[in-house]
Amino acid sequence: MIAPANDQLSREFNIHNSVMLAMITSVFVLGFGKSTGRARVLQLSNLFFLAWNIGCAFTQNEKQLIAFRFMSGLGGSAPLSIGRGVIQDIYNREQRGEAIAIYSLAPLLGPESSWRWVVGVIRSAILLPCRKSFYHQFWSSSILDVAIQLFGLVFLPFAPVLLKHKAEKMVKQMDLKNGPYKRVVTIYQRDRSWKTVMKTALYRPFLMFAVEPIIQLLGLYMAFVYGLMYLFLTTIPSIFKDVYHEHTGIAGLNYIALGIGLTCTSQINAQLMDKIYFYLKNKNSGPGQPEFRLPPVVPATILLPCGLLIAGWTAHFKGIALVGAGIVLSSQSIQMYIVDAFVLYSASALAAVNCLRALAGFGFPLLAPIMYKKLGFGKGDTILAIVGITIGCPAP
Structure with missing residues (x-):
């Protein structure tokens, strides 16, 4: 949400360091590293996010903004770790694929859908009086968050x-x-005492990450994929503004390609994931296995490096769309596998994976300006494509 406002941030707080500007965007994701539990944690975390997100609208310098963004990211971490556990509570294995696919699209599409031209008239009408300031980004998301909080108080199981x-x-x-x-x-x-619950919630994700090789492997690939998404979110404006000299509004339209790749692939995968699961279950004449969720990761590991090469060397929208397709395919399938494999402890398992990917989401955008400045977009994305092949192809 804050990435398009980099020019305004630079003028408002007199920031001329590209790494500092990238940190203001990515520090929010650093807070995603830790959260476990279910309904009450979701509600309290959302209130925590709301308080600090409103605080961002009153910041007076970049240090305050970075600190407040990090704290709001801590509150915003809960849905990513816990939401899939809630879905696991509600749906049986045969129905879970489509539900997870639809759910997991939101945090991926969210960064693009906050742009005024994607949601169109409604967002423009709300923000028309204050569109010249980046502060309106925080007020608009806070208004929406209040509505979500009221809804969640009633319906979270x-x-x-x-x-x-x-x-x-x-x-x-x-x-x-x-x-x-x-x-x-x-x-x-x-024992549901506060001390016992907190002790278990704090150490279990790290224990699972330490002793479960499958969480380590898939967590590493998820970290790469998630970091790549935030790298793209922070570098797309610089490609089309600095290289092709497009106006900020026009340059931002290139995010639509990423949104198309995410949305279309997500909906196709939502329809196919449960069908693949049923097919493999019947083929093996036995109960369904968590591994039956992983076949879509195979095309994802091919689409992602192909998209990186096309986007890096040609800046073509098809490459950006393929990157989005690879991101959503791998994310949905891996998360679905973890939910099926760890069942009641899926929230802790997802928290273990999310911790690593949050660090990548924070770090990748900070490295991007230095990498692209020295290597250029073509060579830089080629290196990322090679990393994607090296980690991604063996993993599934």
């Missing part, structure tokens, strides 16, 4: 808590306390 309430209801209706079915009541009455 958590399966173990729901089952505990169901068991308590059974006790009242059937007087099972002293009967042979006492374990129905006690099965979910584990």
Whole structure:
């Protein structure tokens, strides 16, 4: 959201360092590195994000803005780690693919959809009085976040808590306390004290990352993919403004190519993911396996380097779209695999993966200006394509 406002930030705070400008964008993602839990954590994290996001609208210098962006990123981390766990609570394995595909499109498409020309008349009408200042970006997202918070207070579920309430209801209706079915009541009455919950939530993702090689491997590739997306988000304006001398508004239209790649591929994958799962399940004449979610990663590892080469050497919209397609295919499939493989602990497993990819999302945009300045866009994207092939092709 803040990337298009780099020129305004430079003038407002007298910033002439490209790394500092990139950090203002990417520091938000650094806060995505840690969050576990479910409904209550989502609600509290959202309030935390809202408070610091509003604070960004009152900043007076770049240091305050970086600090406030980081804190709002901590609050914004919860949906990425927990949302898929909520979907796992609601849908069975055969229905989960399409739900995850639709859900996971939002955080990928979100950075582009905040541009005024993508959402069109509604955004322009709201922001018309203050479009000359970058501060309106924070007010508009805060207004939307309030609506989301009110909606979430009513509709966010958590399966173990729901089952505990169901068991308590059974006790009242059937007087099972002293009967042979006492374990129905006690099965979910584990220690839910604040200290125990916090201790488990803080160490479990790091423990899983330390002992699970599959999380390490897929986490590394997800980190590359996620970092690549933020690198593109921060460098697309510089390509079309500095090299082709396009006006900021026209240069920003090139984000539409990335949005098309993300959206179209996501919806196609949403339709195919569950069908592939059913096909492999029937072919193997047994229960479904988490590995049945991974076939779409194979074309993703081909589309991504191809898109990087085309975008780097020609700046053609088809290359940018292919990058978006590769990003969304790999992200959806890997996240779906993790949800199916770790079930009740999927939120912790996703938090372990998200920690690494958040660091990449923070670091890649900081390295991009230096890399492209020394190598150019063609050679720079060629190196990234080689890295994508080296990590991506063996991983699935």
